[in-house]
Amino acid sequence: MKETEAHVTPAWVLHPDITSDRSRRAAQPALAEAVALAAALPGLEVVGSTVVRLPKPQPRALFGTGKIAELDALFKAQDVELVLVDGPVTPVQQRNLEKAWGVKVLDRTGLILEIFSDRAATREGVLQVEMAALSYQRTRLVRAWTHLERQRGGLGFVGGPGETQIEADRRAIDDQLVRLRRQLDKVVKTRGLHRAARAKVPYPIVALVGYTNAGKSTLFNRLTGADVMVKDMLFATLDPTMRAVKLPDGPEVILSDTVGFISDLPTELVAAFRATLEEVLAADLILHVRDISHSATEEQAKDVRDILNSLGVTNTTPLLEVWNKIDAMDIEAREAAQTRADRDDAVYATSALTGDGLEALLEAVSQILEGDRRVEVIHLGFDEGRKRAWLFQKELVEEETQGETGYSLRVRWSAQEARQFEALK
Incomplete structure (x- = not known):
């Protein structure tokens, strides 16, 4: 049967x-x-x-x-x-x-x-x-x-x-909303503790944002080897996904894949999903992934920028535009997009599907997060083992000598890594 x-x-x-x-x-x-x-x-x-x-x-x-x-x-x-x-x-x-x-x-x-x-x-x-x-x-x-x-x-x-x-009256709904808010507050608090724990490591956060179906999850999977749901449909990704990624010749970062944005996002959802997008507010770098092959790509980009502004993302957070899906364009349109991207230091033409353009993008990410690296000699006492371990974990030590009072280390690091080191207890 x-x-x-x-x-x-x-x-x-x-x-x-x-x-x-x-x-x-x-x-x-x-x-x-x-x-x-x-x-x-x-x-x-x-x-x-x-x-x-x-x-x-x-x-x-x-x-x-x-x-x-x-x-x-x-x-x-x-x-x-x-x-x-x-x-x-x-x-x-x-x-x-x-x-x-x-x-x-x-x-x-x-x-x-x-x-x-x-x-x-x-x-x-x-x-x-x-x-x-x-x-x-x-x-x-x-x-x-x-x-x-x-x-x-x-x-x-x-x-x-x-x-x-549907059959309940407004009071019953309000009671349920209060109950849900309490539960959500606990979950958000737990996420806050996780963020605080990451801040002590601390790895830079790179957040992927973009219009829904722009290819964020495909890019995320290619860079991290993760298995995030990827389908050619709107809102294939809803919950935030995070993975640690070691950039080629660069720092280790936390890559965050977020829910896709959309025009006329309902106000109820903008408020409810603010916690989901908290990683964007905490990001050291934002990658705005665009489907550059889409006929309405400019309008979609404006919608994303408007939502970022409404979330409180300021111009102080570095942002790169990733013009994705160049593989879906004909040769003429693809060359035109590549030419436009080459003229702008903040734009990179890529294909998350084929990997085209990702090497240049990752180099730019490393440069922004690390800046110009400099060599310094620092001294650590024998009781500062945690700081010494951190330097070796980050692969920043070029040479080390041991003296009577501790260690002398020659390190090559960025200004951001130096600040992270100073913040260690």
């Missing part, structure tokens, strides 16, 4: 192109990204997508009655069970659209929460997703779920049939 196959939910993606919004994104790339977001969620099959142009959102149901009727016919013809709206949808609009179409409706925030809840692996990630989802649900305690919920069994975290938060 064959096992029953898991139900696949036919979904349709809508991108409202609001013409009165001067800051709106180009419609077709935005729709393509929304489709890619939907494709990142298991159990969904995107059967179609549409850009809907409208002068301004209608307060009652987002779209006008004529467009709602037109879309209703389309959805019924395609047996659509879920409509994903690439933008904000108010609780009232969501309720009215679900009533008009007889399907479940998720807005951009709801979809991203679904993906995050599916991907969270660490205790911290799970807690942050739950808090973000509760904050989102608190604003929409509207009983608008249709018979569809019982049929499809729920997609995951947001609005599933066993989702007791």
Whole structure:
């Protein structure tokens, strides 16, 4: 007897192109990204997508009655069970659209929460997703779920049939948020202790940031030999991953792979995932990984810079741009990108997949972290064994002689390593 196959939910993606919004994104790339977001969620099959142009959102149901009727016919013809709206949808609009179409409706925030809840692996990630989802649900305690919920069994975290938060009142949600915050505080405190322990070593932190699906995890894996999930999909990495890496002819560093950024990141998630991005704030160097082959690479780069600014990352932290995926470009575009990168000391054209350009990038990382190395002779007493061991561990000692009162060591080091040495107790 064959096992029953898991139900696949036919979904349709809508991108409202609001013409009165001067800051709106180009419609077709935005729709393509929304489709890619939907494709990142298991159990969904995107059967179609549409850009809907409208002068301004209608307060009652987002779209006008004529467009709602037109879309209703389309959805019924395609047996659509879920409509994903690439933008904000108010609780009232969501309720009215679900009533008009007889399907479940998720807005951009709801979809991203679904993906995050599916991907969270660490205790911290799970807690942050739950808090973000509760904050989102608190604003929409509207009983608008249709018979569809019982049929499809729920997609995951947001609005599933066993989702007791949906039936709960705001007070119950607030109580749960308080409980989750306490748990998260403990987890964050533990991470803080780990960071403090690393600071005593101390290794420089190099943080990989970038738009989702820019190739950060592929680069991370190539540099560290780790096995971080790599897929051509949005938000393949959610929880932060860290590994120690010895740079060629350079220092040992801690490389941190972070959650991918995305335009219009829901405010609930910016707040909830601030702890996940704490490694970026503590970084000695940031590598902004860009998919330079993407048609919207400039817009994506601006979104990343805006989020870094909102997190409090200042210009005092060195930042290199890694123009990744040059292997995905044709020869002419690739040569043009390489030429542009060669003109800017802070830009490196690479392919994390093939390894092209990584040697030059790592040399630049070493140079920034170490600066110009200088030779000094220092004296240590016999009771300063810990400092002596640290120098040898870091491979900084060129020559050592022992005298009556201790050791004389000739070391070659950077200004940063000298400061780290002085900080040792």
